[in-house]
Amino acid sequence: MRMRFRHHATQATRRITRRYPFLRYLSILTTILTCAWFYALYSSERSTFQSHIQACSWDKWEEWPHHATPHHLVFVADPQIVDPHTYPGRPWPLSSLTETYTDLYMTRNFRLINEKLDPDSVVFLGDLFDGGREWATSRARKLTRSQREILIKLGILKEGEKEGQKVARGLDGSDNGESSKGKSINKRSLDSYRYAKSHPHSRIITKEEHNIWPRDGKTDLREFVHGEDGRWSSYGDKQWNLEFERFGRIFFAPEQLYPNSDRNLVPAWTEPTDSVSVENGANDLKWEQYAVGGRHRLIKTSLPGNHDLGFGAGVQLPVRDRFQSHFGDTNSVYVIGNHTFVSVDGPSLSAFDEYVMGNEEISEERRVNYQHLWKPADEFLDDLSKTAPKVVADALNEYYPGEHETRGYWHEVSDPKDTTHQLALGAKAKKNPKLPVILLSHVPLFRNPDVDCGKDRERGRSIPIHRGYQYQNVLTPTVTNRITKKASEAGDIVHAFSGDDHDYCDITHRFNVGRWNEETNKEQAVMQTTREITVKSFSWAMGVRRPGFQLVSLWNPVDEMGNTVGTPLPTIQSHLCLLPDQLSIFINYVILLGWTLLILLIRAVVVGIRNKPLVDEEDGENDFPRKLSLPRYQPRSSSKDSGRANGYVSPNENQQNETQGRQRASSTSTSTANVNNNNLSVQRSYNSRTRSVSPAAASAGMNYNFNANSHALPNLQDKSRPLIEKAGFYPELRWQDPDDSDEESHVGEEQDSQAKWKKRKRTTSRARRAFNEFIISVAFVAIPCGLFYTFLIKNG
Structure with missing residues (x-):
């Protein structure tokens, strides 16, 4: 049974290889290598990414009470979409591949985050683009005469x-560029303008490196100025729009935000109150956020980075306006998970105070010249004491309807010297609801350069204090203190998150902030401890081998005034989630490719040496394969001349008088020029020829009439003749492939092969055979693996 199965399998294999000749090169080794590549590709492009995301599941690190319903938030920092500005020295193929694979990497991870982790909110921490600050903006049309008059x-x-022209104004409101020189400035302004000298370890750059262009009061602020000596002047607003579309495909597309679901971007409106939505923190009692299979996600992308706008004095109004028109106000306050988020435009605010050359203090005149850059962020911080309570009150009204009256500013006129009025305002401020504050800044807050960032940092121990073209590693102490002091008026700063550094850093700050004293109805300074986490870059092309993102779990049950209900607990928990090392994946591919080529090369050499080189079938008459056919015999010309019986051939006779007694049967061994009465060639008809002839059948069927006058084949059934005279008439039987013995497929070939003019073909050398075997085996592995890899890439 076993032999029969093996026989049938062998025959089936032969039939398949005859129909598809290329399958003859298929071997067990190439099959094993192909399977190994399939496993490596699927593991690297699918399993690795899924396992990294699933390892960060909320239930694996959250430590809330069993009845808690926390709000899940994800921080994404520094995606910095790769563009011509990222790697300007790379040639075209490599730059395009870098752009493609970075987009693919972020697309795949962001979709898996939404699919596996299902966060409620996603907040970006700046540097959405890499060269957004360098692409020129489109110029607005000039006003007509009638429009100008209006x-x-x-x-x-x-x-x-002219429209957009900056008129220098002093801090006291004076015009004509006189600033505040010779005029009085209040003590608060002087204190805020004091410049904290840079740390001794800081690196100060030159003016050329900083590329600060002067603002003299007559400069058109709406006119875009190219940086880096006009290196990117050929790129304009079209390039920025193309990158914005790429960013949208990665992070805004519905298939990215809501994979494997039919959820809509806009919540469905329902008349009755949805209890499930209220329990899970819906923004409105009548907004059903769980209508179609899951919660709708809140996406915040308005926080800018230095690669989006520039830094400090390098920020340009048209660039910032373009960013705000697409992503929202760069300074904002909002409530997520019963926490107040204060997002500050640090790059613009740094125009108020930044590190400059020579350790010089920032002059008041310089601040005045650049107040169009830092003033909006500064005014936003000043107004936090008014805007933040409104935002908090609106959020609390969703849980406690009607508890907080939504109204605008107080419309009343009062004497500023009236202390009773000041006490009343203090009492009213005391009743303003407050929630824990989470501070967001793209550039990290100031810290000493030797502060350890923790074990999860890849490069070095701390963030160095450096300054270069359009970047600064940390904010100055003046800007840091200003931000923390103003933000604390909206509530206690329980946490801060930043980006920009691309690597992880976890430190704790101690700030002097203001607190309202209920007993004295005055504000007093209080030392506050705040934890800051610098989030890793989300892209693998930003200098870190292990990109990542930050998971934040918020749970803060509150009363109608925003106070935490029950036992006070930390209202925020955070966890670092690392992403796969894409560079290691590429290195593993290269190593596997090297082993594959080496193994196939060794196999090809072994096959070339072990197997005898094939000889072409048309190598001449002597090398032509034998065919299964009738024998050919030529007796002596006359029996009387030799005195022997007809049909006897002496081996010692001269070849001129007699021919050989045994010759190979050939259907084309004779021609019309050699046919005579003394020679007879027996040739089967193509119509009557069979596939094989057995000796018994042949002897039984060969009964020829012997004519003494013509030398023909003797009667093989004549038993009176001795057996020796019948020798040579049974051809040597040899099995050949039926296709090889099929005479119809070789018509006209044998005669050509015996032609004297035909040149003998060379045999295939062992080296050539090994080379052919190597090329074909590589193709057998590369083609299916390449198709499978293309499928994985195309389908994310």
């Missing part, structure tokens, strides 16, 4: 003033 009547423009 704006002048409205007081927006002055006579002789």
Whole structure:
């Protein structure tokens, strides 16, 4: 049974290889290598990414009470979409591949985050683009005469003033570029303008490196100025829009935000109150956020980075306006998970105070010249004491409807010297609801350069204090203190998150912040401890081998005034989630490719040496394969001349008088020029020829009439003749492939092969055979693996 199965398998294999000749090169070794590549590709492009995301599941690190319903948030920092600005020295193929694979990497991970972790909110920490600050903006059309007259009547423009032109104003409101020189400035302004000298370890760059262009009061602020000596002047607003579309495909597309679901981007409106939505923290009692299979995600992308706007004095108004028109206000306050998020435009605010050359203090004149950059962020911080309670009250009204009256500013006139009025305002401020504050800044807050960032940092121990073209590693102490002091007026700063550094850093700050004393109805300074986490870059092309993102779990049950209900616990928990090392994946591919080529090369050499080189079938008459056919015999010309019986051939006779007694049967061994009465060639007809002839059948069927006058084959059934005279008439039987013995497929070939003019073909050398075997085996492995890899890439 076993032999029969093996026989049938062998025959089936032969039939398949005859139909598909290329399958003859298929071997067990190439099959094993192909399977190994399939496993490596699927593991690297699918399993590895899924396992890294699933390892960060919320239930594996959260430590809330069993009845808690926390809000899940994800921080994404520094995606910095790769563009021509990222690697300007790379040639075209490599730069395009880098752009493609970085987009693919972030697309795959962001979709898996939403699919496996299902966060409630996603907040970006700046540097959405890499060269966004370098791409020129489109210029607005100039105002017509009638439009200008209307704006002048409205007081927006002055006579002789062009739209967008900066008019230098002093801190006290004086015009004409006189600033505040020779005028009085209050003590608060002087304190805020004091410049904290840079740390001794800091590196100060030159003016050329900083690339600060002067603002003299007559410069058109709406005119874009190219940086880096006009290196990127050929790129304009079209390039920025293309990158914005790429960013949208990665992070805004519905298939990315809501994979494997039919959820909509806009919540469904329902008349009755949805209890499930309220329990899980819906923004409105009548908004059903769980209508179609899951919660709707809140996406915040308005926090800018230095690669989006520039830094400090390098920020340009048209660049910032373009960013705000697409992503929202760069300074914002909002409530997520019963926490107040304060997002500050640090790059613009740094124009107020930044590290400059020579350890010089920032002059007041310089601050005035750049106040169009830092003033919006500064005013935002000043207004936090008013705007933040409104935002908190609106959020609390969703849980306690009607508890907080939504109203605008107090419309009343009072004497500023009236202390009773000040006490009343203090009492009203005391009743403002507050929630724990989470501070967001793209650039990390100031710290000493030797502060350890923790064990999860890849490069070095701390964030160095450096300054270069359009970047600064940390904010200055002046800007840091200003941000923390103003943000603390919205509530206690329980945590801070930043980006920019691309690597992880976890430190604890101690700040002097203001607190309202209920007993004295005054504000007093209090030392506060705040933890800051610098989130890793989300891209694998930003200098870190292990990119990542930050998971944040928020749970803060509150009363109608925003106070935590029950036992006070930390209201925020955080966890670092690392992503796969894409560079290691590529290195593993290269190693596997090297082993594959080496193994196939060794196999090809062994096959080339072990097997005898094949000889072409058309190598001449002597090398032509024998065919299964009738024998050919030529007796002596006359029996009387030799005195022997007809049909006897002497081996010692001269070849001129007699021919050989045994010859190979050939259907084309004779031609019309050699046919005579003394020679007879027996040739079977193509119509009557069979596949094989057995000796018994042949002897039984060969009964020829012997004519003494013509030398023909003797009668093989004549038993009176001795057996020796019948020798040579039974051809040597040899099995050949039926296709090889199929005479119809070789018509006209044998005669050509015996032609004297045909040149003998060379045999295939062992080296050539090994080379052919290597190329074909590589193709057998590369083609299916390449198709499978293309499928994995195309389908994310």
